[in-house]
Amino acid sequence: GLFALDVTDPTKLDDANTTVLWEFTHKDDPHLGYTHSKPILTQMNNGKWAALFSGGYNNTFDNDADGSANNASHDSDDGNGYIYIVDLETGSLIRKFDTQTGKNEDPTEQFRPNGIATPTAIDTNQDGTTDLIYAGDMFGNVWSIEIGSNNKNEWDFTYRDADTNKPLPLYSACFGTSCNKDNIQPITTPVKVELHSEKNGYLLLF
Numbered sequence: 001g002l003f004a005l006d007v008t009d010p011t012k013l014d015d016a017n018t019t020v021l022w023e024f025t026h027k028d029d030p031h032l033g034y035t036h037s038k039p040i041l042t043q044m045n046n047g048k049w050a051a052l053f054s055g056g057y058n059n060t061f062d063n064d065a066d067g068s069a070n071n072a073s074h075d076s077d078d079g080n081g082y083i084y085i086v087d088l089e090t091g092s093l094i095r096k097f098d099t100q101t102g103k104n105e106d107p108t109e110q111f112r113p114n115g116i117a118t119p120t121a122i123d124t125n126q127d128g129t130t131d132l133i134y135a136g137d138m139f140g141n142v143w144s145i146e147i148g149s150n151n152k153n154e155w156d157f158t159y160r161d162a163d164t165n166k167p168l169p170l171y172s173a174c175f176g177t178s179c180n181k182d183n184i185q186p187i188t189t190p191v192k193v194e195l196h197s198e199k200n201g202y203l204l205l206f
Helices: none
Strands: 002-006 019-024 040-043 049-054 082-087 093-098 120-122 132-136 141-146 192-195 202-205
Touching: 002 049, 040 120, 120 192
Parallel strands: none
Antiparallel strands: 002 019, 040 049, 049 082, 082 093, 120 132, 132 141, 192 202
């Protein structure tokens, strides 16, 4: 999970006075796994300041506090990779993006859950707000999400299948001329974005 603390007055940072603003855990959303990614703090085009972070790893694992193996009410049932945008002031969920790529799409056919690395936020028009999100996953996919609209309901993956409407990755990393269960290369680092020197676009480095 993630949490936010009010550190406005540094002289009052102790157990008695520190104010916990909010906490967002797998009990708020069962698709949240172990949150190894670093939250990105940014302003959205709808005016909200937000924490942008990935759903982490192993979201199908039994995360319940009692450790019971038969109590999985707070676990993901699909193992998909997720990306979250949470209101920085209240901790409420603004949007959640489901890659629809999880256990059933595991390239090794072992039904492992997918996991998203630390996402990257890009301001394409230099107005101080995030317009694009890039993130890699354990199955070698790089995802692109467009959030340039001031209407959060219009935020969406850049690519979708024309027939199924399922999100499609921008790129899939594998060793060889074609991807198969033996050569998928997991992406565990943030995507670094650089301006292309000759074309009107970006270079994605990972």
